[in-house]
Structures are given as structure tokens and as C-alpha cells.
Amino acid sequence: MIKAVRGFKDILPGETGKWVYLEGLARRLFNAYGFREIRTPILEKTELFARSIGEATDIVEKEMYTFLDRNKESVTLRPEATAGICRAVIEHGLYAKAKVLKLFTMGPMFRHERPQKGRLRQFHQFNAEVFGSHTPGTDAEVIALAMDILEAGGAKDLRLEINSLGCPECRPDFRENLRKFLRDNADKLCEDCKRRTERNPLRALDCKKESCQAVYVNAPLIEEFWCEDCRKHFARVLEELELLGLDYVKNPRLVRGLDYYVRTTFEIKARGLGAQDTVAAGGRYDGLLKALGGPDIPGVGFAIGVERFLLVANLPEGLERGLDLFVAALGEEAKRKILSLVRSLRQNGFSVDLDHEGRSLKAQLKTANRLKARYTLILGENELKEKVALLRDMATGEQETLSLAGLEKELIKRLS
Ligand code: ATP
Ligand code: MG
Numbered sequence: 001m002i003k004a005v006r007g008f009k010d011i012l013p014g015e016t017g018k019w020v021y022l023e024g025l026a027r028r029l030f031n032a033y034g035f036r037e038i039r040t041p042i043l044e045k046t047e048l049f050a051r052s053i054g055e056a057t058d059i060v061e062k063e064m065y066t067f068l069d070r071n072k073e074s075v076t077l078r079p080e081a082t083a084g085i086c087r088a089v090i091e092h093g094l095y096a097k098a099k100v101l102k103l104f105t106m107g108p109m110f111r112h113e114r115p116q117k118g119r120l121r122q123f124h125q126f127n128a129e130v131f132g133s134h135t136p137g138t139d140a141e142v143i144a145l146a147m148d149i150l151e152a153g154g155a156k157d158l159r160l161e162i163n164s165l166g167c168p169e170c171r172p173d174f175r176e177n178l179r180k181f182l183r184d185n186a187d188k189l190c191e192d193c194k195r196r197t198e199r200n201p202l203r204a205l206d207c208k209k210e211s212c213q214a215v216y217v218n219a220p221l222i223e224e225f226w227c228e229d230c231r232k233h234f235a236r237v238l239e240e241l242e243l244l245g246l247d248y249v250k251n252p253r254l255v256r257g258l259d260y261y262v263r264t265t266f267e268i269k270a271r272g273l274g275a276q277d278t279v280a281a282g283g284r285y286d287g288l289l290k291a292l293g294g295p296d297i298p299g300v301g302f303a304i305g306v307e308r309f310l311l312v313a314n315l316p317e318g319l320e321r322g323l324d325l326f327v328a329a330l331g332e333e334a335k336r337k338i339l340s341l342v343r344s345l346r347q348n349g350f351s352v353d354l355d356h357e358g359r360s361l362k363a364q365l366k367t368a369n370r371l372k373a374r375y376t377l378i379l380g381e382n383e384l385k386e387k388v389a390l391l392r393d394m395a396t397g398e399q400e401t402l403s404l405a406g407l408e409k410e411l412i413k414r415l416s
Pocket of ligand 1: 080111113118119120121122123124125256276278279280281282303304305306307308
């Protein structure tokens with residue numbers, strides 16, 4: 001038996017209803033906040049991710065699905081959405097058409113990680129990106145949108161953690177200071193963090209190992225290095241969050257796994273997720289578009305992990321809608337009589353099914369129940385003779401007799 005690739009999961013009927021529901025509410029909120037949808041390819045040139053996410057990040061160092069295509073070009077299955085969206089924004093000059101460009105997308109991402117609860121190799125994200133705004137108000141708005149989507153999905157006990165990573169003005173000082181701290185404590189650090197010390201010291205703070213985190217309790221804090229502009233920006237973001245009625249927790253050690261972030265960074269955590277408790281994450285990436293060969297336009301965005309969202313969502317019952325109508329046509333003649341009506345009801349948007357196998361009425365009623373049909377229309381030889389059909393309400397078992405003349409109109413009245 002051929003099985004799916006490890007870390008790649010089928011989303012089966014029964015689960016897809018939840019996905020459609022979450023996608024629908026996300027789409028509604030993206031629209032409500034004035035975001036427009038963009039869909040970029042899942043395959044991009046490897047260079048795009050190496051240049052945007054950063055060579056010395058976990059994603060680029062060890063998580064990307066990279067391979068040579070048949071023309072020996074190195075391509076990569078996207079590990080995140082921002083890089084591809086930036087590429088598209090530059091390639092199509094989208095920034096020229098709007099001063100502030102708000103985009104969203106949803107779809108699969110790919111990372112070669114160890115599969116576990118809340119961690120897959122193909123997973124899905126809802127992404128929002130805003131280009132062209134430097135103002136802290138935009139950061140707060142983006143955060144509010146992420147929170148609203150999660151809350152609309154019934155996620156409870158959300159915890160918004162926020163920090164500022166400084167900017168190219170002030171971060172280098174911090175980076176050097178942190179590097180020195182890491183070197184001084186090298187004997188207590190894991191191999192990864194030793195490597196990060198030289199290549200990308202900020203990444204060390206994101207290490208998942210407790211032994212390293214125990215050391216970082218005493219690490220220098222970025223807030224001690226913020227320049228005046230970064231300090232003001234952060235204060236204003238917090239103020240706007242308060243105006244929006246959003247609670248937050250300042251986390252001075254929060255860093256992100258991607259190099260392009262500056263200033264505001266945030267994560268939204270949810271209870272009940274275990275070790276992988278971050279359901280959404282994002283921040284500002286002002287230098288990214290320029291680094292990718294585009295204009296010097298700032299950006300800010302987030303990604304919600306849909307699989308983790310599903311783990312904490314509280315979804316309404318009955319997302320998998322049953323049939324509106326099951327048609328039990330008994331015998332060839334009955335089927336001939338009813339087929340065009342079935343098609344017409346379907347064209348009108350009603351979900352209607354019928355039995356093509358010529359099974360008994362009992363068997364067909366069983367099928368109707370299994371398909372959660374609201375009504376079953378029964379048409380047998382007797383009914384045909386009398387030019388009627390029986391409409392059975394599956395919840396109550398009550399049956400009424402409808403004349404075949406004008407049947408469609410009567411059915412539409414009841415099903416609507
Ligand atoms: P983590 O620290 O959990 O590895 P990350 O920093 O790598 O997360 P981001 O790149 O910020 O994650 O992605 C944003 C969100 O996408 C995460 O908060 C999470 O909900 C989801 N996500 C990331 N990687 C995976 C994965 N392998 N499987 C499922 N969801 C994921
Ligand atoms: Mg990760």
C-alpha cells in the first residue's frame with residue numbers, strides 16, 4: 001500500500017467542513033479590514049527564500065524542501081508566504097497602484113521538520129501583509145485582525161505577546177552585546193546556539209531547549225538598546241492596542257525565526273496546544289521589499305497556523321450540512337419521471353441525491369438517514385399511478401402527499 005509522505009496529511013470529508021468554515025470567517029474578516037486576496041505559486045526560486053528569510057535561520061538552514069528541477073534550477077516549496085507575496089508585489093508593481101496595499105492569502109506551506117502535534121511538513125496558513133505604511137497604527141490594526149480571526153473561530157485564552165526588535169539603527173549594538181553574552185556562556189549552550197552566536201545571535205533567543213532558555217534569562221534585553229524612534233513606535237503600538245481594547249503582554253525576549261523582521265514582532269499563543277502553543281505570529285519587515293530588489297517600502301503582516309487554529313477553535317455544530325432532499329425513485333419508470341426534476345433542483349442550489357442502484361425503499365431510507373437528508377421524496381408504482389409523490393420529513397417521520405403536477409414548486413417552497 002502506498003501511503004502519504006510523512007508529515008503530509010489528508011484532510012478528509014468530515015474535517016473539510018471545519019476548514020471551509022474557518023476559511024470563510026477569515027475571508028470575511030480580511031474583507032472587513034479592507035484586505036484583498038492574492039494567490040502566489042507554492043514553488044519559487046530557492047534564492048527568493050534564502051535572500052528574504054535569511055541564510056542563517058532554521059527555515060533556510062534545515063527546513064526547506066529544495067530540489068533541482070529538470071532544468072537544474074534550484075526551486076523550493078514555499079516555507080512561508082511573505083517572500084512570495086513580496087516578489088509578486090515587486091514583479092507586478094502593485095505598490096504603484098495603492099499607497100497602502102493590504103493583501104491576504106491562504107494556503108499550504110512546507111517545512112521539513114519533525115512531525116508532532118501542531119507540527120507538520122505540509123501545513124496551512126492564513127496570511128496578511130500590509131505594504132506602504134510606517135505608522136504604528138498599522139501594526140496594531142494587523143494585530144487586531146489576527147486576534148479577531150482567532151476569536152471569531154472561538155479560540156479562548158489567547159495571549160498576545162509583543163516586542164520590538166529595533167531597527168538597523170539600534171539592533172547592531174544589541175546584536176554585538178548579545179553575541180558577547182553568548183560567547184561568555186558558550187559552555188552552557190547547545191550546539192545550535194553556539195553556531196547561532198556567530199552567524200545570527202538573535203536566533204539563539206528563540207531556541208526551544210530549556211537549558212538554553214535558562215541561560216537567556218540573564219541575556220541583555222533589546223529594549224535597553226532601542227533608539228528614540230523605535231521606542232516611540234513601540235509605545236504608540238501599545239497605545240493603539242489599548243484603544244482597540246486588546247490585552248497584551250510585553251515579552252522582551254520574543255524574537256522571530258525570520259531575519260527580515262524589524263520593530264514590532266508578536267506572537268499569539270493559545271492554551272491547550274502543548275509545546276507548539278503559538279497559533280499566530282507576525283511583525284514588521286520594513287527592509288524586505290528593498291532587499292528583494294523592490295522599492296524601499298515598509299511592510300507588516302502575520303501568519304495564522306490553520307492546523308493549530310483548528311486545535312483551539314470552538315466550532316458550531318452541524319458544519320457538515322446534510323442533504324436537502326433524498327429522492328427514492330422505485331423502479332425504472334419512477335426514475336425516468338423524476339430525473340429532470342432532480343437536475344433542476346440541483347441547479348437551484350439544493351443538495352439532492354438519489355439512488356441509481358435500484359435498491360429497496362427500506363435500503364434507500366437508510367441511505368437518506370446516513371446522508372442526513374431533511375426530506376425524502378418517495379415515488380413508487382402506486383404513487384405514479386395516482387400521479388403523486390410522498391414527501392417524508394426525516395426528523396418527524398411525517399409524510400404528506402404531493403401532486404406530481406407542480407411538484408417542483410411545492411418542493412422549492414418546503415426546501416427553501
Ligand atoms: P515555531 O516556533 O512553532 O516553529 P515558527 O516561528 O517557525 O513557529 P512562523 O514561521 O512564524 O512559525 O509561522 C507562523 C505560524 O505557522 C506558527 O505560529 C504556527 O502556527 C504555524 N506553523 C509554523 N510551522 C508549522 C508547522 N511545521 N506545522 C504546523 N504549523 C506550523
Ligand atoms: Mg519553526
